[in-house]
Amino acid sequence: MPLPSLGVPAGHGDLRWRKLAVFGRELHDLRGTTLFLDLDLVVVASLDEFFDLPGAFLIIRDDDLFRAKPLRKLNPGRDRFLHSVGNSSVFRFEIGQHVDILDAYLADPAGATAAYEISQQFQSAQLARRGLLQYWPKGWCVSFKNDCVPRGLKSYLADPAVPEGARIVVFAGTPKMGDVLAGGGHTWYRRIGKLGWLHQAWGA
16 A cells, blocks of 8 residues: 555655655554654564564664764764654554544745755654653664674675674665665675575565
């Protein structure tokens, strides 16, 4: 099923924010607890625990997918906010229970896109105001580039591997999954080696 329309007039909304439409009062004919997964990720273990963990809203902490950014600490307020942002590649919510997120965006789409770089920042700020922002345990959702591929020149000595305990591999940033599955994604400082596990998990 496609993502619903955001409900803004043509030219008044950023289509890159369309994911917020899942927070409407209805979502097709679905009901109840829902696990949202982006298309550019691969499931490598059971998803059962994603439904067992208590909480009204759970999401990846965006910083968990990336290496530390020391220069960000030059702006402590901005650093604190970005450390709180959830990466919306994988999140769990109750359909119809977070209508306020979509309503806040629809009330001022131009203001939202001016104040926040991407929709997951806006979404996280709205949830944090209500005390509902919770994160998956670190290591459940991992970055292909930063957690699976050996760092730097070590990538020439070992192939990418799934870290122990990982359940989902997310392709945040570059390389993208399509490029990697097609045999690309290499740079002079990062070799992408054999990926039998990825092809098997994706069914490619």
